[in-house]
Amino acid sequence: MSLPDSLFFGDIATKFQKWIDESSYSSYFILVDSSSSVYCLSDIIHLNPNIDWKIIEIPRGEAYKTITTCSLIWEELFTNGADRFSLMVNLGGGVIGDMGGLAAGTYMRGIDFVQIPTTLLSMVDASVGGKVAVDFHLAKNIIGLFKTPVANFIDSKWLHTLPQEEIRSGWAEMIKHAMIADTSAFEKMSQFESFDEIDFESWIMHSVSIKYKIVESDPTEQHLRKGLNFGHTIGHAVETFFLEQETPKKHGECVAIGMLCAAYISNKMEGLPNSELEAITKLIKKWYPPIAIPPEAYSDILDRMSKDKKSRAGQVKFTLLPQIGTYVYDKTPSNELIKESMAFYNQVITEK
Ligand SMILES: NC(=O)c1ccc[n+]([C@@H]2O[C@H](COP(=O)([O-])OP(=O)(O)OC[C@H]3O[C@@H](n4cnc5c(N)ncnc54)[C@H](O)[C@@H]3O)[C@@H](O)[C@H]2O)c1
Ligand SMILES: [Zn+2]
Known part of the structure; x- marks a missing residue:
């Protein structure tokens, strides 16, 4: 391309x-x-x-x-x-x-x-x-x-x-691009142990190519571009929640949280294999700090999702992964399942 x-x-x-x-x-x-x-x-x-x-x-x-x-x-x-x-x-x-x-x-x-x-x-x-x-x-x-x-x-x-935390923030979007469109890139990313090992110049070009290809197929986000929202439904809500608490977190950190929750929902609704959910969990835990979502904030975060501009008449839409490297969009998990995904996230980040 x-x-x-x-x-x-x-x-x-x-x-x-x-x-x-x-x-x-x-x-x-x-x-x-x-x-x-x-x-x-x-x-x-x-x-x-x-x-x-x-x-x-x-x-x-x-x-x-x-x-x-x-x-x-x-x-x-x-x-x-x-x-x-x-x-x-x-x-x-x-x-x-x-x-x-x-x-x-x-x-x-x-x-x-x-x-x-x-x-x-x-x-x-x-x-x-x-x-x-x-x-x-x-x-x-x-x-x-x-x-x-x-x-x-x-x-x-x-x-x-650029500080490491900013590199980590951008890295989340690169992981996202691999998760929705490129299984072998995801596998290679899983092998890296530190940013020093990464040839950013070529990885940046690769990541931009994935985004550009998707955007070109749907510039105004009627269908395929929604793939790029993977991890962002919960991610944005978590981001604004922490911003309002005056404990802001990086965009990419919140997207990482959102991707792990969305992977859990994908496992329940779209058949994302357990092994792939485990691989995603491992990758995200390797790069991102264990930022807990306070359970008393689950409803607040759900409420924020329904106000997100991607919602339609308050109905929250998710991009999900049937498997790594491909996605489906406009999926509407129940509020219970969304809360369950946050509880899953909170649990796995504390496990060794
Ligand atoms: N338009 C889109 O499609 C799109 C997609 C993803 C994210 N975004 C938006 O991007 C924003 C996040 O971007 P960001 O993470 O770049 O945040 P940012 O612009 O706040 O930059 C992060 C920090 O790095 C500093 N900085 C910038 N360049 C630096 C350098 N070379 N060396 C040292 N410090 C440097 C900035 O001053 C800032 O403090 C969010 O508002 C998000 O909504 C937009
Ligand atoms: Zn983003």
Whole structure:
């Protein structure tokens, strides 16, 4: 399968410089957060010293992925004279990509934007697939658009400064891609014992290819794209639960929780073999900390799921695995089974 010309892998110095040198925008904006401004910004702006970059910096973290921050970005664009021929470069993790994409995608009914993902999660997931959004009332990605960047530069070089917990977070989405579409990748991933053993450059490309192929078959998520929601129904609800408790957990950590619960439900409803449920349990326990879900929160988490934007008339839809490497979607387990899956998760994370 071929990837689109707008997706560039590796050697950002040469590729981005060439791309931007050949571009002719009226002005150039670059959006960063308080980390990507420290670790990544100078590398990019030094590449093209002739460009009068206008830098927009926002505080880091999911808590700032809001319409309020978006407003600040629009303010900066507007007061600095951005017009319909301006370019916005989103340099950062998924928060920057999602919010910068939404800000650019709506400013003057949409200006061009480029994604330069600097976290593993944004390289393999958030920057690919044309979804941009912000959170609303602590619910994830409620205000958003389908909008594709004019270019996406994916370079694993940024991973050198990324904390391990962020690597682990992105790794969850890579595991997800393997679980829904590639049995042999899942088996190889099960063999790794540490991130040092992993050739990220090639694994990132592989993971992006899986996502891209699924997105291409269903860009607006009518059917096959729902596969990418594997682990996210419970995962998102758990994520917002912990966010509200002011003990936020990484997106990927919550997705890992959600995938283990969904694997249990798959075992009960879709015949996922016991051996595969065990393999998934082992893999997730190897990489992710044992974050317990308080049993008194099960109902609250169920309630959050019914408010998720993927629900229809409050009915919670799951993507499930009949076996590793293939998926089914729009499945509706009972509330009892969903609670049981959380109890299963809580139990297995404490077992040796
Ligand atoms: N649009 C989509 O299809 C899609 C898919 C998956 C996830 N997402 C969204 O992505 C977001 C999560 O993305 P994320 O995990 O990248 O979070 P993030 O953007 O908050 O980045 C994580 C942390 O890493 C820091 N950081 C970024 N690059 C760095 C670098 N090179 N070195 C050191 N620190 C660096 C950031 O400042 C931040 O503190 C969520 O909001 C999620 O909803 C969107
Ligand atoms: Zn995700």
